[in-house]
Amino acid sequence: MRLSPDELIFWQYGFIKLNATIVYTWGLMLVMTVGSKTITSKLSTGLERSHWQNILEIIVTGILKQIEDVGLDQPKKYLGFLGTLFLLIAVANLCIIIPGYEPPTGSLSTTAALALCVFVAVPIFGIEEQGIVNYLKSYTEPTIIMLPFNIISEISRTLALAIRLFGNIMSGSMIVAILLTITPFIFPDLMIVLGLLVGMVQAYIFSILATVYIAAATRTSRSRRKTGV
Amino acid sequence: MALDTYSTTIAVASIAVSGITIGIGVIGPAIGEGRAVATALSSLAQQPDASATITRTLFVGLAMIESLAIYCFVVSMILIFANPFWDRALT
Numbered sequence: 544m545r546l547s548p549d550e551l552i553f554w555q556y557g558f559i560k561l562n563a564t565i566v567y568t569w570g571l572m573l574v575m576t577v578g579s580k581t582i583t584s585k586l587s588t589g590l591e592r593s594h595w596q597n598i599l600e601i602i603v604t605g606i607l608k609q610i611e612d613v614g615l616d617q618p619k620k621y622l623g624f625l626g627t628l629f630l631l632i633a634v635a636n637l638c639i640i641i642p643g644y645e646p647p648t649g650s651l652s653t654t655a656a657l658a659l660c661v662f663v664a665v666p667i668f669g670i671e672e673q674g675i676v677n678y679l680k681s682y683t684e685p686t687i688i689m690l691p692f693n694i695i696s697e698i699s700r701t702l703a704l705a706i707r708l709f710g711n712i713m714s715g716s717m718i719v720a721i722l723l724t725i726t727p728f729i730f731p732d733l734m735i736v737l738g739l740l741v742g743m744v745q746a747y748i749f750s751i752l753a754t755v756y757i758a759a760a761t762r763t764s765r766s767r768r769k770t771g772v
Numbered sequence: 773m774a775l776d777t778y779s780t781t782i783a784v785a786s787i788a789v790s791g792i793t794i795g796i797g798v799i800g801p802a803i804g805e806g807r808a809v810a811t812a813l814s815s816l817a818q819q820p821d822a823s824a825t826i827t828r829t830l831f832v833g834l835a836m837i838e839s840l841a842i843y844c845f846v847v848s849m850i851l852i853f854a855n856p857f858w859d860r861a862l863t
Contacts, residue, residue, distance in 0.1 A: 546853045612824065703839050710842035713849070748835040755832065 547713060548645040549652060564650040571635055571647070602630070606750075613751065614758045621757060624664055628657060629750035636712060636742025639735060646742070649712040651705065658705035661753045662697075669760030678760070704752060711745045712738075779861040786855050790848035797844030804837045 545551060548563035555561070582595040606626045610618035635648045647653045669678045682693045715738035722731045812830040816823055850856075 546849065609828075612828065703836075706846055707835060707839040707842055710839075710846045714842075714845055717849075744831070745835075748831060751828065751832060752835065 546717075547650040548647060549650045551645065563645055564647045564653055567644065568635070568647040568653065571631070571638065575630065575634060609751065610754055613754045614762065615754065621668070621754070624660075625750050625754055625757075628660070628753060629746055632657070632708070632749055633743060633746035636746055637739060639716070639738055639742065645716065646712050648708055648742075648745075649716050651709045654705040654709040657708070657749070658701045661704060661756065662701040664753075665697075665756050665760045668757050672761040681760070700752075700756070704749060708745055708749055711741055715741055779858075782855065782857050782861050786851040786857075790851040793844050793848045793851070797847075798841050801837050801841040804840075805834055808833055808837060 548567065551563035553561050553563065553566055579599065582593070582599055585593070586596055587593075603622070603626070606629060607618045607622060610621055610625055615621055632648055635646050635653075638644050639646055666678065669681070673681075683690050684693075715734070719731045719734050719738070722734055808830065812826055816826055819826070
């Protein structure tokens with residue numbers, strides 16, 4: 544039994560391995576990029592719209608509204624990063640209905656990479672919003688004693704992001720694999736249906752947590768400025 | 773023969789401990805999630821207007837609580853499928 548799609552190797556030359564995680568991630572990236580490129584190449588502003596344009600508009604405005612609800616004032620600035628995270632994870636998790644596909648989010652390397660993106664992006668957005676001094680000062684709030692704990696929390700929440708997504712998706716595919724050996728006809732399908740729900744919820748949670756972290760990093764100084772302290 | 777008993781001990785210990793890990797480790801998050809959902813339901817019944825905020829906060833909180841159970845699950849999976857002591861036992 545495989546713990547992750549990393550162990551399914553399609554092609555190997557020396558130490559260069561092409562495993563299922565890489566292949567499926569690049570396949571998803573190809574489908575999503577080419578798909579959105581072809582859809583957005585013929586956008587219309589009138590009332591006559593294609594179905595695909597409507598779908599994309601629903602998705603984009605929905606993500607924008609969610610980002611704004613969390614407390615970021617200019618959601619369009621963060622749409623590129625957070626929307627990409629959400630769409631990649633959601634599509635990667637929803638594609639488990641395709642036979643023979645294994646979700647690349649069920650590999651710890653993918654989720655660790657995504658969590659590291661959040662880990663890097665939060666200080667970048669924070670520094671961009673409030674300057675490097677103010678951002679670094681936010682680590683010493685409320686007192687200087689909290690400095691090591693703030694740094695630990697920064698690292699541990701990155702770890703939690705990675706392990707949470709990995710554990711949920713990996714457990715889903717593992718339960719299906721175990722059930723296939725016990726009751727091979729109906730129950731694996733039911734678990735796949737449950738896996739669709741779990742995958743969607745996890746994509747939502749991953750992106751909403753990234754949004755919350757970015758909001759926390761960008762908000763501190765503005766509220767301070769407002770109160771004049 | 774000695775090698776056999778050594779690896780058997782490791783196998784028995786890792787299987788038993790992984791079961792204990794997931795069994796005990798899930799108790800706390802289960803109680804926590806139950807309490808969180810119960811409180812969120814009562815506040816939804818009291819203030820249906822704030823349902824969007826309550827639901828989002830509930831999801832984020834549930835994810836935080838659930839990650840504890842996921843840690844236990846990952847640890848037990850590592851013990852069963854990727855036990856670091858296997859290599860030492862087999863060489």
